[in-house]
Amino acid sequence: MAVAMALTAPSLNFGVRSFTRLSRLSQRLFSTAVIRYQQEFTTLEEKPQFPGASAEYVNTLEFIQPNVISGIPVYRVMDRKGHIVNPNEDPKGRISFYMTNYGEEGTHVGSAAAIEMQDLVFGQYREAGVLMWRGYPLDSFMAQCYGNIDDYAHGKQMPVHYGSLEHNFVTISSPLATQIPQAVGAAYAYKRSDIDRAVICYFGEGAASEGDAHAGFNFAATLECPIIFFCRNNGYAISTPTYEQYRGDGIAARGPGYGIRSIRVDGNDVFAVYNATKEARRHAVSENQPMLVEAMTYRIGHHSTSDDSSAYRSVDEVSYWDKQDHPISRLHNFMINQGWWDDAQEKAWRKQSRKMVIETFERAERKLKPSPKLIFTDVYDTAPPSLQKQEEQLKKHVERYAEHYPFDKFERF
Numbered sequence: 228m229a230v231a232m233a234l235t236a237p238s239l240n241f242g243v244r245s246f247t248r249l250s251r252l253s254q255r256l257f258s259t260a261v262i263r264y265q266q267e268f269t270t271l272e273e274k275p276q277f278p279g280a281s282a283e284y285v286n287t288l289e290f291i292q293p294n295v296i297s298g299i300p301v302y303r304v305m306d307r308k309g310h311i312v313n314p315n316e317d318p319k320g321r322i323s324f325y326m327t328n329y330g331e332e333g334t335h336v337g338s339a340a341a342i343e344m345q346d347l348v349f350g351q352y353r354e355a356g357v358l359m360w361r362g363y364p365l366d367s368f369m370a371q372c373y374g375n376i377d378d379y380a381h382g383k384q385m386p387v388h389y390g391s392l393e394h395n396f397v398t399i400s401s402p403l404a405t406q407i408p409q410a411v412g413a414a415y416a417y418k419r420s421d422i423d424r425a426v427i428c429y430f431g432e433g434a435a436s437e438g439d440a441h442a443g444f445n446f447a448a449t450l451e452c453p454i455i456f457f458c459r460n461n462g463y464a465i466s467t468p469t470y471e472q473y474r475g476d477g478i479a480a481r482g483p484g485y486g487i488r489s490i491r492v493d494g495n496d497v498f499a500v501y502n503a504t505k506e507a508r509r510h511a512v513s514e515n516q517p518m519l520v521e522a523m524t525y526r527i528g529h530h531s532t533s534d535d536s537s538a539y540r541s542v543d544e545v546s547y548w549d550k551q552d553h554p555i556s557r558l559h560n561f562m563i564n565q566g567w568w569d570d571a572q573e574k575a576w577r578k579q580s581r582k583m584v585i586e587t588f589e590r591a592e593r594k595l596k597p598s599p600k601l602i603f604t605d606v607y608d609t610a611p612p613s614l615q616k617q618e619e620q621l622k623k624h625v626e627r628y629a630e631h632y633p634f635d636k637f638e639r640f
């Protein structure tokens with residue numbers, strides 16, 4: 228078990244921090260739920276190890292009917308060594324694209340490839356691959372993260388809260404799960420317009436505990452909306468592991484309770500994600516029905532730069548997913564097995580990508596920040612008197628105390 232592995236980990240020295248970690252681990256040890264949480268990783272070919280569910284792998288693409296409520300299997304196309312389990316599902320020629328990320332790339336790149344460009348995307352914040360797939364430029368990613376003059380939102384949003392009208396990607400909202408009922412509303416509008424468009428709505432298993440998720444699922448089912456609910460079950464909501472998040476069989480098990488057809492998929496298998504999402508989209512649009520895809524994966528990175536996940540999970544656990552069940556390694560193995568990729572190409576590609584990213588970073592860094600007056604734009608068509616007053620006050624303030632502000636880095640007020 229993870230607990231046993233963590234106890235033998237070299238990082239377990241005596242000291243206050245280690246003691247705290249030990250206490251947390253022993254609390255887990257005595258929790259009954261921990262038994263389901265993590266098994267010992269002995270071979271590559273055992274049961275799925277996702278902390279969010281206890282299930283078997285299957286290689287038949289089958290949506291769960293609303294009256295089936297337990298034992299949901301995990302669909303996959305290729306095994307951990309990149310071998311296709313069922314030759315009929317060999318995806319040659321269907322996907323030829325992948326990008327680096329932190330262990331969840333299979334979920335968002337696989338699903339993005341399976342939907343149509345006209346489909347509207349509501350993301351959570353960990354789905355940059357969807358935008359990449361749609362051609363959102365690297366410079367725009369950087370501009371948003373830097374909040375510079377090229378940022379579409381003029382620096383009003385937190386970094387990684389991307390949005391692009393051109394790419395049918397609704398701007399990310401920080402409050403969890405608010406995107407779910409909004410996405411359902413958009414899908415309902417599509418249904419009423421009778422056009423070939425679907426909505427895909429991404430969320431984490433943590434966000435699925437919010438009331439908005441319930442409201443969204445139920446509206447989508449009763450109003451029969453063409454929407455794909457795409458849950459990335461990555462095992463953690465910041466520091467909350469799935470065994471503290473829910474006691475049922477993950478998120479897919481909830482679909483039948485709402486009358487929503489559901490499937491659980493190996494999120495580290497980009498082909499399985501692609502197939503499941505493609506099929507979900509087909510049903511969603513042709514039958515005006517919501518579909519639920521639960522993609523089992525693992526958050527290899529910390530939750531954010533403000534988080535240090537070593538406080539609540541073992542280094543060995545993270546290392547297992549990074550080294551032994553990584554979606555990019557799997558695709559890499561598959562491509563090597565096909566003779567489509569080799570170490571020299573990999574090396575050259577990495578070098579070229581790194582150079583491109585660093586150059587883009589530098590360009591974004593050198594750009595000016597937007598004028599402070601833009602704080603007051605883009606929300607109201609005509610700013611209300613209270614905001615107009617604040618704008619005047621700010622202007623006077625910065626004129627008076629100009630020497631305290633780095634105005635050389637900003638566009639003029």
Ligand SMILES: Cc1ncc(C[n+]2csc(CCOP(=O)(O)OP(=O)(O)O)c2C)c(N)n1
Pocket residue numbers: 353401402403404430431432433434435459461463464465526530
């Ligand atoms: C309504 C609300 N509550 C709490 C937060 C703080 N918060 C931000 S991310 C997060 C965890 C979400 O976990 P999950 O939905 O599983 O997604 P993941 O980060 O694992 O991708 C929390 C609790 C928030 N942003 N909004």
